[in-house]
Amino acid sequence: MNTPVRIITLIVTLVAIIIGGTVFFRWAEGWSWLDSYFFTVVTLSTVGYGNLVPVTDIGKVGTTVFILLGLGIFAVTIQQFGMFAMRKREEHTEWLIARFQEPERTANTDDDPVMPSDLPDKT
Numbered sequence: 001m002n003t004p005v006r007i008i009t010l011i012v013t014l015v016a017i018i019i020g021g022t023v024f025f026r027w028a029e030g031w032s033w034l035d036s037y038f039f040t041v042v043t044l045s046t047v048g049y050g051n052l053v054p055v056t057d058i059g060k061v062g063t064t065v066f067i068l069l070g071l072g073i074f075a076v077t078i079q080q081f082g083m084f085a086m087r088k089r090e091e092h093t094e095w096l097i098a099r100f101q102e103p104e105r106t107a108n109t110d111d112d113p114v115m116p117s118d119l120p121d122k123t
Contacts, residue, residue: 035052
């Protein structure tokens with residue numbers, strides 16, 4: 001799978017997990033959309049402020065499933081973006097090394113130098 005497709009797939013999957021978690025917590029816990037979204041992102045990112053806690057049984061079970069599923073997807077997404085950045089840096093480094101290994105050609109270097117004795121006399 002090429003890089004742009006992989007990046008789009010990861011972003012769409014991550015957005016789907018966030019939307020799914022937000023809808024689930026809105027339904028299971030009866031929180032506002034903002035609280036449900038906030039809890040989803042805080043849980044997914046492993047920050048866990050603790051100001052929102054599921055109190056229903058379905059909310060608690062759903063949270064554990066969400067953590068296991070969502071954390072794996074979140075970790076893979078972060079890892080893939082890191083790999084993408086590393087590949088770009090490696091490509092740039094290889095380009096720089098190749099650039100510096102080329103023979104130096106300056107403006108005052110001639111392939112066929114003319115010797116003073118080859119110049120015509122002006123007398």
